[in-house]
Amino acid sequence: MSEVVLPALGESVTEGTITRWLKKVGDTVAVDEPLVEVSTDKVDTEIPSPVAGVVQQIMVQEDETVAVGAVLAVIGDDAATAPAAPAPAAVETPAPAHAVEAPAPVAAPVAAPVATTPAAPVIPAPIPAVATAVVAAPVAAPVAAPVASMSTDNESDPNYITPIVRKLAHDMGVDLTKVRGTGVGGRIRKEDVLAFGSSAPVASVPAVAAAPVVASPLRGTTEPMSRLRKVLAERAVASMQSSAQLTTVVEVDVTKIANLRKAVQANFVAKTGVKLNFMPFFTLAAAEALQAHPKINSSVDGENIVYHGTENISFAVDTERGLLTPVIRNAASLNIAQTAQQIAELADRTRNNKLTPDELSGGTFTLTNTGSRGALFDTPVVFLPQSAILGTGVVTKRPVVVTDAEGNESIAIRSMVYLALSYDHRHIDGADASRYLTDVKARLEAGAFEANLGI
Numbered sequence: 001m002s003e004v005v006l007p008a009l010g011e012s013v014t015e016g017t018i019t020r021w022l023k024k025v026g027d028t029v030a031v032d033e034p035l036v037e038v039s040t041d042k043v044d045t046e047i048p049s050p051v052a053g054v055v056q057q058i059m060v061q062e063d064e065t066v067a068v069g070a071v072l073a074v075i076g077d078d079a080a081t082a083p084a085a086p087a088p089a090a091v092e093t094p095a096p097a098h099a100v101e102a103p104a105p106v107a108a109p110v111a112a113p114v115a116t117t118p119a120a121p122v123i124p125a126p127i128p129a130v131a132t133a134v135v136a137a138p139v140a141a142p143v144a145a146p147v148a149s150m151s152t153d154n155e156s157d158p159n160y161i162t163p164i165v166r167k168l169a170h171d172m173g174v175d176l177t178k179v180r181g182t183g184v185g186g187r188i189r190k191e192d193v194l195a196f197g198s199s200a201p202v203a204s205v206p207a208v209a210a211a212p213v214v215a216s217p218l219r220g221t222t223e224p225m226s227r228l229r230k231v232l233a234e235r236a237v238a239s240m241q242s243s244a245q246l247t248t249v250v251e252v253d254v255t256k257i258a259n260l261r262k263a264v265q266a267n268f269v270a271k272t273g274v275k276l277n278f279m280p281f282f283t284l285a286a287a288e289a290l291q292a293h294p295k296i297n298s299s300v301d302g303e304n305i306v307y308h309g310t311e312n313i314s315f316a317v318d319t320e321r322g323l324l325t326p327v328i329r330n331a332a333s334l335n336i337a338q339t340a341q342q343i344a345e346l347a348d349r350t351r352n353n354k355l356t357p358d359e360l361s362g363g364t365f366t367l368t369n370t371g372s373r374g375a376l377f378d379t380p381v382v383f384l385p386q387s388a389i390l391g392t393g394v395v396t397k398r399p400v401v402v403t404d405a406e407g408n409e410s411i412a413i414r415s416m417v418y419l420a421l422s423y424d425h426r427h428i429d430g431a432d433a434s435r436y437l438t439d440v441k442a443r444l445e446a447g448a449f450e451a452n453l454g455i
Helices: 163-172 190-199 227-242 255-272 279-292 336-351 430-446
Strands: 002-005 015-021 034-039 044-048 053-058 065-067 071-076 245-253 298-301 304-307 313-315 317-319 322-324 365-368 388-392 396-403 409-424
Touching: 034 071, 163 190, 245 430, 255 336, 255 409, 255 430, 279 313, 279 336, 279 365, 279 388, 279 430, 317 336, 409 430
Parallel strands: 313 365, 365 388
Antiparallel strands: 002 071, 015 034, 015 065, 034 044, 053 071, 245 409, 298 304, 317 322, 388 409, 396 409
């Protein structure tokens, strides 16, 4: 008989909530086969079985929260050793067709440090992540879906189809009944729709035809908050009540960066394997300016202000489960290529739920690309203990007044972007924020990043 315990899932994680059992009493399980889904305040993941055998007992039921090291289940050699009256396994009930994952939080930074996780047995096998169904959530950042019945075969379960996947399938002309899901319990994921669409003929749609509005299956329904959503809600309210938040916005001409991207894009992709977009430039400029403006990269601790010694940039990633914020550590010391590679790698693992809680912790400042869906700018919320968050709007071309070296003015087409800095007004004044944004603006408008490309 072997006990399966809740492993240590990160330095600051002390407990977890059982969201769904993937096996029931009497089921056979192989080594490293996913046994149960667990949600923490930082990440959702699957716990694999450390041994092969038959599930004899399930000690913790769904929706129960237990500490790290608690026994979750007992696995024996065969079904014959199972007790006559085993503890009741989690009852599986069919989920309504509208059951979907929780909506995305707003660019939530990493949670404040908590007490060190108590020593506990750790499952030796690596913990595979739950396959995502979009965020691809925060910090911040990932969210357990409402409990739904598990498929018993390889056919896709329509109860696991999220609105985003439905819309993607609709836009691609993909019939979801013909798509085989590869997610947990046969869930159809975005990757499944994309893979099917690339190999199957797609109905042609006239270029001028506007996509019809697709009614969300959430209309008129009710669903419980996930554990992560509850934690984020509490932290958002606590941050707004405990700090005085203010936002300052500047407009930046990034035409020189746009031209540099065009000039080096092919060579950059060939040498790094990733595409060069604006985010690495924004990240480097923001991190460099933090070195000169430590108030923006600080935290309030009682009556003290703690100025951080490194620039650890949390950045928001849009996933099917919400916005999550992995951390780029020592961002000011990285070149553009290194930053671009880290953003691409961390974003990919975030969307596939393969991050560890520690990779979502330790951020001292947050960068959120609010323009990724076309927004000019917003007023992002600062999550304690951080003191500031920078939102980058959409980069768009428009006519602006420019002045040449001789002072002559003219109207030209330029690539423009809004930068919005939200900050804790308890210890950061508007002048502090403006000085920081002015330095970021100057660095970006100069566009002198050739020496920082790293290729």
